[in-house]
Amino acid sequence: MEFEAVIGLEIHIELNCATKLFCDCPNNPGDEANINTCPVCLWFPGSLPRLSRAALEKAALLCLGLNCEIQTKSAFDQKIYYYPDQPKGYQLSQAHQPLARGGWVDITDEDGSVKRLRIHHVHMEEDVAKLMHELDGRTPVSLVDFNRAGAPLVEIVTEPDFRTPHQAMEFLKTLRTQVRYVGSSECSMENGTMRADANISIRPKGTDQMNTKVEIKNMNSVRHVGDALAHEISRQSTAVRSGEAITEHTRLWDADKKTTLPMREKFEAPCIPDPSIPEIIIQPDEISAWRAQLPEMPAALAERFVKQYGLSTEEATYLGSDPETASYFEELIRHGVAARTAMHWVSTQLLPALRQRNLELTHSPVTPQRLARLLAMLAADEINAAAARDVLSLMFDSDAPPDDIVKARGLGQVSDTDELATLVERVLSEHTAAVADFKSGQAKAMGFLIGQVMQASGGKANPKVIKEMLARTLSV
């Protein structure tokens, strides 16, 4: 029997707000332990939560960026469970009345078709503290760092629309792009600002059964999600084939051993309306105002890039994969670079060079203005492409204008025919066999001869000019 998977995702995203969700403590979990705490996020007797307006707005923008419907009325509940990372015996979360419902993300499926994956709802909640267990020494101790306690999170719960690991991975990538566009979070699974859990069950292909699902946690990258789901599909299929019953429980992905391991039975915490946080009432005109703040989203931007700059859909989607790349590209164009050249240089030169140096595009020492100047010199034949690549590399270590670097390194292109004529003559006389090949109709030999002249010029000759000169000389 052939099986198919039914997968739904639960994604936690840490909002990049300046403060925590219910107090004014800085939202910097990585600082020295317990520095960013106050009577509210430590839940001393008598402290009361005060919902952050900024967090509500960031959460709302995120929802709108995912095509969700913001609810005019939402509310916080207490999700009750005891654990030392939880300073009050419950987590404030929106269980009964979430901030937004509905929504979707469109992905490109394996066969190239567009698949719409639906979101069930998005709710706000607070993060918990971080536990550190020190097991060495005579008495093992557990230390609690409350810096993260109360950090603002949203949880995105999808419909069980996914059938393959590929769809789950594409969903996460597209979701990440869209959330970065609205500016609510960096969404890094590696840094923990985006965390994804999956619910997965299997059923005979072509049926609409909803079977017992298993929850998978601890997947720290998009690739882990794909690997863990693929593993779990095969684990469950094998189990069902051998007549084993699937029970509802939680499993942890072990990335090193590439396997999922059972953790615990699934525990459903009761959720009680919180009496100290008033209902959140959002007026329709507030929603309109937020909607007006949304930037051009990636799908619309890619469509525009295709129309406006004549790029292919793949190229446009690539440039639109994060807002910084898209805006860098458009900056180059504003500085007079041709669209195709800009696309080519950003994707094949600039971004790899940044990656190599571990730099973010937003902190690139090669600004669009400087790169545009370099590309202008290339377009004007003042330098050749090889020299331009060398200059780009030098620009990472120098603030000097590209013109100065070219001059200082003597990388200016030689287009002077008198100067080049001597080199052309010398190469022709040294490579008579290649000349004979060319004359007998082997066009390839031209490339060889151009290469030889380039080499003789120390890489500075203008290949276009050489080609013209060679062609003229040989056709005589």
Place this chain on the structure above:
Amino acid sequence: MDSVFSYQNPDPSGSDGTLSGLKIAVQPTIGIAGWPAVAGSEALAGYSSPDDATVIERLKQNGAVLAGMTHANELGLGINGKSTAGSPTGAKTTDAELLLDLAGEARLSAARNNLWGFKPSWGLVPRSGIAGLVPSMEACGILANDPGTIGTVLKVIAGPDERDFSQPQLEYREVSIESIKPEQFTLGIIEEATTLLSGDTRDAFHQQMSELKKAGFQIRTLSWPGYGLCLVVHRLVGSVEASSAAGRYDSVRFGRRAPGAKNWNEMYLQSRGAFFGTLVKSYLIQGAYFQFERYDAYENACRIRARLLKVAARLFTQTDALVLPAQKPVDAGTLDRLYEQCKFTAYANVVGLPAMYVPPASAGNHGFELAAAQGACGRVIALGEYLHRLRAGGKA
């Protein structure tokens, strides 16, 4: 003195302001920076408050003298032999007292000490800095020897506070005593409350009503269907909220920790088991039962409460204020005793009304209770002042 105060201010000096010279004692559920704030609980032994509660900030700013802290029943729940709320003011050592009214504690402490006791409308007085237990029902109450002093203190502590996000949009509006004209003032009696009375308490209540009638008030009997459910709703919703609210007393960040636990779960169980008293423990366990096992019953209680709120609001279209019976408190050692104790007070916590205990004109008799619509604290206090002046033989 030791038996009345759990802590006495070593420097009881006030400053200039509208409360200058007024001596006030507070319950140890109310935080005062640097003072012990143990809320009557072993679980909080050694804890002192990092900040002033908002009500304390306001008392200090207005020149009041903070005399000390009384003894409280654990986490302010109910009153029994341990609680000394009302004693210092009854002995005229202090002029007024603040204490949490979760189910009627302020009014019951007043009844026990022959004082006037007031529970404000829910949310009018900020709760920030007060270790509460039943957030949707509790309010910071005021005790004094006369309703005028209660009004003076209320005026200072009431009003919006940016630390208490839960407050409804309420401002304290004073009502002048001159505006109380008995012949134009209706006092409603709730039929469902008076039927609960028997024997001498019933006789006393009727006696008081006839005196009010003699004073010229329009007395009107009203029906509040569901009044009897207030107690059940309080007991269920109150225990659920308490179970959550007490979750922060986990011995991790403050409070006492029982030694010898092998893991965190044991640490919780042993610490809470060792340091919470029986009454609080049974309340929390009851609340946890409804949270984990009978959420449907909790939801029903919330629905009934919403209906009680509607009906209560409608009552005040037919009357200016309510007059309700009051009883001398029994000691609250068990949950059943606690709810026997607050049989005639819990309604005001369930529907958030301002309510005032009016002591009997002569000691030994029964007092009664006044209540008005949500937000109408000024009316209750003015009415109290009118009655107080009437008794003193003054012309109202």
